[in-house]
Amino acid sequence: MRPHGRVEFIKHVKRALNRDDPGIRSLDDIIQCLPDADDTRLLEKIANRGKKSHLALLERLIEAGKLVNVGIMVEKDADTAAASISKIAAEKCAEWGDQKSVVAWDHLLVKRLGLSAHLSPLDIPVYFADRQPGTAGRLEVLRRHAEGAFIGVTAADYCIAETATLTMKTLPGQPRSVSLLPSIHIAVIRLEQILSNLNELYTLLKWNPTERAEGITRCMTLITGPSKTADIEATLVHGAHGPRELTIVVLTG
């Protein structure tokens, strides 16, 4: 049953609207329920994009990244990607405490990098999130790892070339804190995950059957660049609260 407060509130809004049509109407009467010609065309365009147009999008992503302080690393395969990430891990300093550690998603793309093997010679442990964190305080362990890590490695659902924006839903094994608490955020994507613009993302979310089935989950986050502020005399400073550096690794192989 709906709480009394809500019924009264909505009734009050209805009265204020002075609606002519008192008949029951639902959201479906207001929103577009089937894709129109433009949507269909765009969905086909995204689905049929070949390697060449993906590479063109990559060029745009690199340009857009420069404007918002996002480093784009283009890597042939998982091995070279892991080597580049190791290099960052070796060069950068830990921000919270002396011990360097890395926290990462339990995601196929991230797992394939073999980060543990690459980073153990540097004495940097890599902690992976669990897909079933429900058991006995695993979420607390994850939280501790995310708090202590200086690098967080994630994948992403998509990356928007025009604005260098990463999009990520919240799914098991893919916690939100990995892209938030560490000082450096590294996201690994495949070339085919690059979209042209925001409109393509929304069209996929709204009409693509897989996306529709999954929904946008309890929390979907769009990330454009590292954390920034300009609250003191309009001077741009990176690293207000979230990561102070952001790198997107694009796997082209």
Add this chain to the structure above:
Amino acid sequence: MKPSSYQHRAQAAINDPVLQRALANLQQRLGRGAAEGYRRFPEGPELRLKGHAIRMKAIENLDILLDALADKIEKNGGHVHFAADGETAVKRCIEIARRHDVFLAVKGKSMLAEEIGLNPALEAAGIETVETDLGEYIVQLAGEAPSHIIAPAIHKTREAVGRLFADKLGIPYTDDPPTLTLAARRVLRNKFLDADMGISGCNLACAETGHITTVSNEGNIRMATTLPRVHVAFMGMERIVADLKDHAILFRLLSMGAAAQEMAGYVSYIGGPAEQGRTDGPEAFHLIIVDNGRSRILADPDFREMLCCIRCGACLNMCPVYGKIGGHAYGSAYSGPVGAVVTPLLTGISQASDLCLGESLCGACMPACPVNINIPRMLLLLRAKLAEGDASWNVSIRSRAEQAAFTAWSYLIRSRFVYEMFLKGASIGQQLLPGRQNMISRLPFAGKGWTQSRDLRRLAPQSFIQRYRIERASGKKR
């Protein structure tokens, strides 16, 4: 009439050279940036008109959209509360805090929370509430109020922030923004990690998917809505659109209007608490949807348009009045052109009459608005209500004397003969007034204000009509 507190505060702001520089810099940067950004949209600046249509559609279906939003969030295990006024909203929040044993709350910037006085109420209830947006944090440490919707601390210099941090945080004095930001980052990180409750606003909800969205560049709202056990979000009842398609457009307009960005740094769609045992995030999610005077605006077709506002602050960045008097002069959570309309409508037109009377009606706010709200039209309407009174809004006539003067004037100018007599009298009378040959430096009585900061030209020896007649007659002769 005695100068009001609005006039006092405005005068103080005009006399503050630091604030004047900061305001000019802000308007230059963000105001121009947004105007250029609108032109750069692939759809062109007309996207703003589309945004307006989307917002109006949402407002006109508000009952259905709010119902759908609440259904979906509740299905996801979230709680939705409806509060008719600010007091109820604050009470709900405190109840939630008590139920979850909350001692420390971290807060993302929310205009609505300012409007309903959330912080002092939480503090009074014994709940430490920390602002986490850097600008809001500075303002909170200083015990002041924010002075701009998206740049709350623009009235403070780096030296002032340096002194404040040295005093309150015990760090060595510095005026280096990166060092100051780092100091706040360290203090606030511990607050985020220790907090029991995160409080956020809602930039724009989406009815179709059942999500609220929060937008920030610093990442503070992500922190506040991810780390603590409980997330409480405050949402003005009008801040919703129907579906993802509408959302995509509005959201680009919002980013551009607010910060001249193609895309804000962090956007989160939140549709409930974390899925228990599967992902991280808060255990409990409460959305408090607030009316607090909005349904009254909704019920008046003349002002309904004002509910399209998405509180981006773009109009502040173009307004010549805000650019001089700053945010504090408005004495309410909302400043600038949006404040000049919204505050009177929410708190009483007569009570906040200075705000709409203080604006210049230059019209700069309308093209600055990402959803093209006709603010000048509503400013004029508010002024008309103040002049003529309006029982439905509980407005009494502001000045009987002024009304009588204008009624007399309207009779006077309707007859050529009476008008000419008046002019003749006035041109003799004006010789008694002080000033240089062609200028009057001080008008008496009610006219005093007209010559407070400028001289007034004296009446010409001949009126235009007189001169026209003479010139025409002499022209014919030639």
